[in-house]
Amino acid sequence: MNEGAKAIRLTDEQRLDWLRLIRSQNVGPRSIMAQTPHNTGAAHVPHLAQSLRRRPRGARGAAPSLARRGGASAPQIFPREAAEREIEAAQDLGVALIAVGEAGYPERLQMIDDAPPLIAVRGHLPALAMPAVAVVGSRNASAAGMKLTQIFARGLSEAGFAVVSGLARGIDAAAHRASLAKGTIAVLAGGQDRIYPPEHGDLLDEILPAGVALTEMPLGWEPRARDFPRRNRLISGLALGVVIVEAAKRSGSLITARLALEQGREVFAVPGSPLDPRAEGTNSLIKQGATPVTETADIVAVLEPIMGMALTAREPEPTNGDRPYDVDPAADERARIVALLSPAPVQVDDLVRLAKSSPRVVRLVLLELELGLVSLV
């Protein structure tokens, strides 16, 4: 949690701008987060949000956007009225919208490469400040897998960890159930009003008094198949480590494990018999170097030293001292970058070199193009 001097709180107007930017089409977390100095977030991006207000509406979409030239649909800035409606509806449901960098945004989640610019959370929000461990596994779990999940989730809960999982059938549900008394975090693939699977609405009601439901998706968003792997990066991103209890080959839990590794999180796997297909994934993880665990103490022994460590932000990208971050790029610089673009793909690094610009400015200009704020001339 950002409780220190760095944490900020957006004004209502800033939050509205931020929401409009995030909900605009063709703008992913990476595009947006590329504009923010790591670990500071929304507070440092007045530039783009202000641009939305400064520019006359007619200016948008007047020129063919980069996306359109490349064959994609034209970007649309999310309407102010829709953003206002979303904020109101969230308030009615007891859902808080927290921007990256704000107090209350989970500190570890903020450090992942594609941290969600805005999260929608409800429940007992202090649970987001607990050290967390993810416990995940197959939906089609065995009785033994359910029992092991219970043992690990309860043990971690008693050791002071919030248990993070995906509210799915099988292992996920068992993990939440065994830890709901002391705080568990359910990460959703859809909106806060679109619980999946629907029959776990009751479980979520039991989770919220001490725990949290968290999603990056807007209200009303029905989770699609591809939202689940995307969601999994939040499960691992929130946690110090991920425990995979049972997982077949090519299962979603293995995606979570891979994401966890990419995020520098610990990966724990519960071994099983080579004759048990539900252990294929976990055994394979162990062969690849995941920490094998047979009891909670194995996990705590690895995580305790990490918990004590101060969170270290990634190396910030070097910036020129004479070009503060939220200042517009010079007009000729923007023109140079735009002139280098064509429908053929090009690396940001190449643009930086050819335009004699900085990565930050290049990415800002690209985002402006995506949003239709700048035309390709």
Place this chain on the structure above:
Amino acid sequence: MNEGAKAIRLTDEQRLDWLRLIRSQNVGPRSIMAQTPHNTGAAHVPHLAQSLRRRPRGARGAAPSLARRGGASAPQIFPREAAEREIEAAQDLGVALIAVGEAGYPERLQMIDDAPPLIAVRGHLPALAMPAVAVVGSRNASAAGMKLTQIFARGLSEAGFAVVSGLARGIDAAAHRASLAKGTIAVLAGGQDRIYPPEHGDLLDEILPAGVALTEMPLGWEPRARDFPRRNRLISGLALGVVIVEAAKRSGSLITARLALEQGREVFAVPGSPLDPRAEGTNSLIKQGATPVTETADIVAVLEPIMGMALTAREPEPTNGDRPYDVDPAADERARIVALLSPAPVQVDDLVRLAKSSPRVVRLVLLELELGLVSLV
């Protein structure tokens, strides 16, 4: 196998001397092997064996031996007649006695610290020259454990490895059965005529056409409980690596794993559910760094590069060029060493330093004392 220029073959008389030395009480493999340059064996110890013949019988036991002064029973040189009877009985049973360093003595076994000075083998002796993998596990095996053993042992057999095991009930027997067509090595804790468990006599009959029964114990030796851990060092010593299929906590298989590690052998363990007590030992090994295996290919992948490597003898102990190995220590040197001894334990290193002698000479004098060939004055 010692097929090269280094391998020797003892004369009948040398073999008899060697057997008498080995069968003498209070003389362990380490005492004897300490006298042999590593990787050469019996051929280089004429000194002691000849001493037995040179000295008049009355000289033995005339003075209180070191062992006797320390409270242990007096050492006895094994009678020539008994040695002759043992060699004859072995021949009748088709058992060959092979001394360390001789052609036919398994090369890897020769490299362990406490290699047996003499092994008794029968069956298809070329099987001892195959690259070998040990497959061991609990006697009280589960059906799944038996099936896994069959999969691994058959796979290793088909990959060209001799499977080494202990002829015990459970995993051991399954390992031998699955590999007896192409060659398996049963290492016994007792004599060649004292098969344990007795009901595995039939299994041994099936093993011998393509495989080998091996022991360091004399004919007629009934295996005692403590002979099994001692035997286990031969199982791991014969092999490139040891596969532990199922093992409870504090089981004999874990002793084999520890010995294998000490011997620089690969340790493979088959994972199992944390809820299965028969997987406690193997999971614990994996946690400690053993290679987890779920299929034969996992084992072959690790062993193939090692198989290709030439066997490297351990660093030989430095010897003085002007004091060839099989020359008696100088009389005053022997006297200096003996004078330093008392019933209180003392380190060989300290004796070397205080007597201004060499480790090799100190150990030779100690062995002479144990055998009663030298008195404590």
